[in-house]
Amino acid sequence: MRILLGLCAMLALAACSADDDAAATQNGIDGARIVGADSTPGEWLTTGRTYSEQRFSPLDSINRENVSELGLAWFADLDTARGQEATPLMIDGTLYVSTAWSKVNAYDGATGRLLWSYDPEVPRETGAKACCDAVNRGVAAWGGNLYVGTLDGRLVAINRATGAEVWSQVTVDQSQPYTITGAPRVIDGRVIIGNGGAEFGVRGYITAYDAASGEQLWRFYTVPTNPAEGEQPAYLQRAAETWNGEWWSIGGGGTVWDAMAYDPELNLLYIGVGNGSPWNQAYRSPETPGRNNDNLYISSIVALRPDTGEYVWHYQTTPGETWDFTATQHIILADLEIEGETRRVLMQAPKNGFFYVIDRETGEFISAHNFVPVNWATGIDQETGRPIENPAARYYRTGQPFVSSPGATGAHSWHPMAFDPASGLVFIPAIEAGFPYIPEENWEPAPLGFNVGIDMAAGAMPADDNVRRAAATGTRGALIAWDPVAQREVWRVNYRGPWNGGVLATAGGLVFQGSAAGDFAAFNSETGEQLWTAPAQTGVVAAPMTYSIDGVQYVAVLAGWGGVWALAPGTLSYTSGVVPNVSRLLVYRLGGTAQLPERLPVQERALDPPPSRGTPEQIATGGRLFGRFCGVCHGDAAVAGTVIPDLRYSAALGNADTWRSVVIDGVLAQNGMISWRRVMNAEQADAVRHYVISRANQDRNLASPTVNQLGAR
Ligand code: CA
Numbered sequence: 001m002r003i004l005l006g007l008c009a010m011l012a013l014a015a016c017s018a019d020d021d022a023a024a025t026q027n028g029i030d031g032a033r034i035v036g037a038d039s040t041p042g043e044w045l046t047t048g049r050t051y052s053e054q055r056f057s058p059l060d061s062i063n064r065e066n067v068s069e070l071g072l073a074w075f076a077d078l079d080t081a082r083g084q085e086a087t088p089l090m091i092d093g094t095l096y097v098s099t100a101w102s103k104v105n106a107y108d109g110a111t112g113r114l115l116w117s118y119d120p121e122v123p124r125e126t127g128a129k130a131c132c133d134a135v136n137r138g139v140a141a142w143g144g145n146l147y148v149g150t151l152d153g154r155l156v157a158i159n160r161a162t163g164a165e166v167w168s169q170v171t172v173d174q175s176q177p178y179t180i181t182g183a184p185r186v187i188d189g190r191v192i193i194g195n196g197g198a199e200f201g202v203r204g205y206i207t208a209y210d211a212a213s214g215e216q217l218w219r220f221y222t223v224p225t226n227p228a229e230g231e232q233p234a235y236l237q238r239a240a241e242t243w244n245g246e247w248w249s250i251g252g253g254g255t256v257w258d259a260m261a262y263d264p265e266l267n268l269l270y271i272g273v274g275n276g277s278p279w280n281q282a283y284r285s286p287e288t289p290g291r292n293n294d295n296l297y298i299s300s301i302v303a304l305r306p307d308t309g310e311y312v313w314h315y316q317t318t319p320g321e322t323w324d325f326t327a328t329q330h331i332i333l334a335d336l337e338i339e340g341e342t343r344r345v346l347m348q349a350p351k352n353g354f355f356y357v358i359d360r361e362t363g364e365f366i367s368a369h370n371f372v373p374v375n376w377a378t379g380i381d382q383e384t385g386r387p388i389e390n391p392a393a394r395y396y397r398t399g400q401p402f403v404s405s406p407g408a409t410g411a412h413s414w415h416p417m418a419f420d421p422a423s424g425l426v427f428i429p430a431i432e433a434g435f436p437y438i439p440e441e442n443w444e445p446a447p448l449g450f451n452v453g454i455d456m457a458a459g460a461m462p463a464d465d466n467v468r469r470a471a472a473t474g475t476r477g478a479l480i481a482w483d484p485v486a487q488r489e490v491w492r493v494n495y496r497g498p499w500n501g502g503v504l505a506t507a508g509g510l511v512f513q514g515s516a517a518g519d520f521a522a523f524n525s526e527t528g529e530q531l532w533t534a535p536a537q538t539g540v541v542a543a544p545m546t547y548s549i550d551g552v553q554y555v556a557v558l559a560g561w562g563g564v565w566a567l568a569p570g571t572l573s574y575t576s577g578v579v580p581n582v583s584r585l586l587v588y589r590l591g592g593t594a595q596l597p598e599r600l601p602v603q604e605r606a607l608d609p610p611p612s613r614g615t616p617e618q619i620a621t622g623g624r625l626f627g628r629f630c631g632v633c634h635g636d637a638a639v640a641g642t643v644i645p646d647l648r649y650s651a652a653l654g655n656a657d658t659w660r661s662v663v664i665d666g667v668l669a670q671n672g673m674i675s676w677r678r679v680m681n682a683e684q685a686d687a688v689r690h691y692v693i694s695r696a697n698q699d700r701n702l703a704s705p706t707v708n709q710l711g712a713r
Contacts, residue, residue, distance in 0.1 A: 029091065029141040031188050035264050042548030044090040047138040047183040048416065049545065051262040052333035055087075055418040056505045057546045061553035062590060063508030067522045067532045071592030073554060074112030076105070078583035082643060083133040083541060083562015086183070087416070087502070088585070089141055090547035090556075091160070097558060097585060098136040102150035102180075104158060105585075110549045112587060116163030118148075118156075126152040127672035128448070129177040131199040131632065132564035133643065134672075137258065137414065137542075138183030140191065142211040149180030149193045155209055157191075167214035171195065171207050176251075178202050182258040182414075187269060187306040190217055194256030198277040199324075199632075201451045204254035204298075206271055208309060218309035222254035222273045222297045223247070235311035239296035244288040247295070250445050252284065253277030254298040258414045261331040261346065262306060266361055269306040270346055272328040273297050279408070280453030281322040282396035283443055294319035299327045301348060303363060313363035318352050319386060322394060323376065323437060324408035324452070325352040330416045332426065333360060336485055338367075347484050349417060349428050351410025352387070354380055357484050369487035371480055372411040372432050376404045395437045401459070407435020409498070409564055416502035416543040418511065420525055425490060426482045427511050427525070431498040433475045433572070435459075446679045449629040457627025460637040461570050463698035468571050475575050479503065479513055481528060491528035497576030499565035501557070502543025514540020514557055516565070516576035520586065537599045538582035539566065556587045566643045570636030578602045580642050607700040610654040614690025622691025625680055630688065638695040648696035652689075659689045 029045060037043065037050045041058040048055050062070060078084065082100035089096045095109040101122050106115040127134050130151060139158075140147045145166055146158045153172035158165055171193055172178035177200035184193045194206040204222040209215065224232055224240035226248040232240065243252070259272035276284050276298045287293050299318040304311060318325040327350040336345050336357070346360040353374040357366040365385030377387035395402040415429040436459035445451045461468060477495035482488070501514030505525055514520040514536055521533040539561030546555045560583035566573055580602065614622070626638060633644050640646035652658040661667045663685040666675025676685065 027092065028143045030143070031264070044088070044545045044547050045141060046089070046185065047087050047140065048261070051264060053261045053330065054332055054334065054421065055416050055503065055543060056420055058507045059546050059548055059553050060507040061548070062506070062510065062555065064510065064524055064531060066590055067508070067510060069590045070522065070532050070534070070555070070588050071590070072534065072594040072596065073587045073589040073592035074594050075587065075596060076107060076112055076114065076585040078560065078585065081581045081583055082560070083135040083566060083581070084558040084560030084583050085135040085181070085414070085542050085563060086138040086558055087543045087545050088556050088558065089139060090545070091141055093549050095547070095556060096139055096141070096146055096160070098139050098148050099558070099583065100134045100136065100560070100562070102136045102148055104139055104146065104148050104163070106163060107585070109547060109554065110552070118158050118163045118165070120148070120150045120154065120156055122151045124672040125669050125674050126179065128674045129197065129200060130179045130181070131196065131450070133562045133567060135181050135563060137181055140184040140186045142186040142189065142191065145211065147184045147186065147191050147211070149182060149184055151179050151181065153178050153180055153195060155184065155191060155193045157211070157214060169209055169214045169216070176202055185260045185262065186211055187262050190306060192260060192269065192306070194271070196255045196257035196274070198251070198253035198255045198274045199450050199452055201250040201277050201445055202253070202255060203248070203251040204256055204274060206256045208306070220304060220309040220311070222256060222302070223252035223295070233311070242292045242294040242296045243285045244291055244293055245284070245286045247285050250284070250451060251277050252295070252298070256328065258328045259331045259348070261333050263333055263344070263360060266344070267305065268303045268312060268360065270331050270360065271302050271304065272326070272331055272348065272350070273300045273302060274326040274328045275299060275324045276321055278445070278451050278453030279322055279324050280396055280439065280443070281320055282439070283453040285320070295321070299325055299350070301327055301331065301346065301358065303360070315358050315363045315365060315385065317348070317350050317354070317356060322396065323404055326350065326410070329410070329412055329414065332417060332419045334419055334421065336424065338485055347419070347426060349412040349430070351406060351412065352376070353406045353411035354387070355428070355482055355484065355487065367487050371428060371482055371489065372430050373405055374411070395439050399439055401436055401438040403434045403436045405434045406431065407433050409433060409435070415500070415541060418503040418505035420505040422507070423525060424483065424485065425525065426484050427503045427505055428480045428482055429500050429503055429513065430478045430480045432478065433498050446628070448676060448679045450632050455627070456631060457624045460623065460627055460631070461639070463695070463702060465702055471572060472575050475572050477516065479511070479523070479528070481525070493523060493528050493530070495576065499539070499541060499563060499576070501540040504544040504546060504555070506546060512544040512555060512557070514542070514544070514559065516541070516561070516579060518577070518579055520544070520557055520559070534588070535596070535599070536586060537596060538584070539576065539579040552589055554587050554589050556585065559584050559586050562643050566641040568632050568636060570631070570639040573635065573641035578642065605649060607648055607696050609648060609693050609696035609700065612690070612694045612697045614687070614694060618687045618690040619694045621684060622687035622689065625684055625688050626691050629676060629679055638692045639699070647692045648699065650692070653693050653696065656686055656689065660685055663688065
């Protein structure tokens with residue numbers, strides 16, 4: 001064997017390498033190579049490894065018997081200290097990964113040597129258009145190129161060998177609050193990319209571009225526009241029958257910001273469609289007696305012809321959604337035996353908390369069951385496939401707040417699941433967390449910031465240790481092994497907090513997942529027993545992948561705490577502990593001996609705000625504005641996570657001029673802190689300052705120091 005490997009090194013011939021290794025002589029990626037991915041299981045050619053997006057690897061060199069010997073092979077520090085959500089690709093021995101701010105790096109997969117780095121130079125002001133951090137979830141490969149969607153709405157082709165830009169297309173109206181965070185997919189030379197922005201007010205769509213030239217081939221809108229503007233395609237005409245009012249004036253939502261899957265036999269592309277914009281349906285599409293109000297195709301899975309973008313079928317998970325219940329979550333294709341029959345299905349665990357099994361040829365509903373506790377619906381009607389709603393959940397009808405479980409961040413978000421075809425189990429990175437939907441009277445959309453149509457300020461966490469503890473207790477995460485045929489949980493691993501990593505399953509009988517608390521672990525896929533763990537020194541939210549070079553299996557995961565749970569939920573950002581962002585690519589192998597640098601200690605920071613001298617009116621005004629415009633990044637009730645500055649500690653609190661120069665004049669716009677002049681005047685900005693001072697004083701006076709008084713270095 002040693003001689004053989006020596007010969008391989010001398011001749012550099014792919015034919016010498018072990019069967020499961022990367023094929024080093026094949027350069028171009030095409031459909032046959034992706035469809036035939038199992039013949040080169042050492043590679044990882046598309047974000048979910050295969051078009052079926054199972055995120056299952058046939059590699060088994062690392063298995064239950066030896067996983068305890070797993071060690072760090074190499075690591076690479078990243079230059080973007082924001083949430084890291086991408087799954088790397090591995091092609092011909094090279095690892096390709098996108099990082100925050102839509103950068104792309106290429107590494108030698110065996111040694112970790114950086115081969116090239118590509119920076120699309122996303123203007124940092126774009127961050128204010130992103131609901132959930134400056135993240136990117138991955139690249140796609142076709143021919144000799146890679147493709148990345150950038151936060152500011154471009155689709156860029158990069159030469160895979162050199163990192164040089166080949167072409168770039170703006171895929172959105174950049175004057176609108178569109179962003180791109182999802183990974184493109186490529187089908188038969190068509191690069192398909194969606195976008196996000198439904199919290200702000202946009203109309204969702206996906207677009208296909210020619211992989212070689214960048215020419216636009218087709219665009220598929222998910223929601224109809226104003227019927228008075230003329231004829232629309234038939235599928236949108238039908239959709240328009242399910243909308244009311246003037247939904248087009250704020251876009252309607254339905255962004256396709258993450259999941260796609262493809263069945264080459266059926267020639268169907270499946271897309272996951274997001275929430276309505278604004279969330280509150282009363283402002284988006286007011287109920288009209290005698291008229292349908294499902295709002296197609298939001299919160300739906302839609303099947304399309306990938307060559308033309310033609311609509312084929314849809315299944316709507318949450319008709320008329322009003323809770324940010326997207327159906328953009330990971331879609332997995334598999335063939336399951338159900339009641340003695342092999343069914344071609346797709347599976348999704350969307351935000352709404354139900355696990356769905358759908359016939360992927362016809363869109364027919366097969367089954368659904370809740371995988372976490374759910375209170376907005378009591379189940380799914382087996383005949384109609386529609387949720388049986390709790391009447392209290394439609395808060396705009398009752399005019400009363402409704403604390404929904406799951407809430408706006410979902411029972412499951414973008415964090416990929418995995419499916420083990422041998423055991424038939426799906427492994428779900430689940431979230432258990434509520435969210436208060438508080439209707440707001442006379443709500444108006446604003447030209448900047450969140451436009452969700454509910455009162456974001458009224459639900460702010462009070463400065464009360466008991467309330468905070470109770471809320472934290474009800475906010476947690478789990479890795480759930482789910483039997484999709486029986487629709488039941490088989491085992492679970494509980495986590496203290498939500499927002500744990502995506503999942504990888506392997507033929508080694510293992511499930512890999514990182515946690516929000518900063519560990520990366522391997523579990524027995526049959527029992528959930530933890531077999532191995534390593535410290536990641538930061539929260540892991542991305543999904544791991546695995547590859548093989550020269551007979552050595554590696555497991556790679558991008559580490560770097562971020563995303564919505566690291567920003568918006570205030571004290572609840574800390575349910576997994578105080579987690580700093582340390583952005584790194586971590587790569588493991590059996591017997592790996594690399595060492596991470598020593599972990600920097602988390603330093604306790606004493607709150608030392610100026611005395612609170614704002615009038616009650618100022619503080620109330622500031623609180624309303626903060627909840628509407630600031631809290632999404634700087635945290636609920638002015639308690640930030642560890643990724644974006646916590647304003648309670650800001651030196652500018654004591655200096656009204658400095659505060660105004662940042663909030664109104666936008667002097668920090670190049671850091672991402674844009675001017676908010678379009679939505680507040682200088683006096684209102686000062687009211688926000690008084691609100692934050694007031695909050696800082698409240699928290700300083702809490703009886704016991706709570707986690708929110710700790711900060712990262
Ligand atoms: Ca959303």
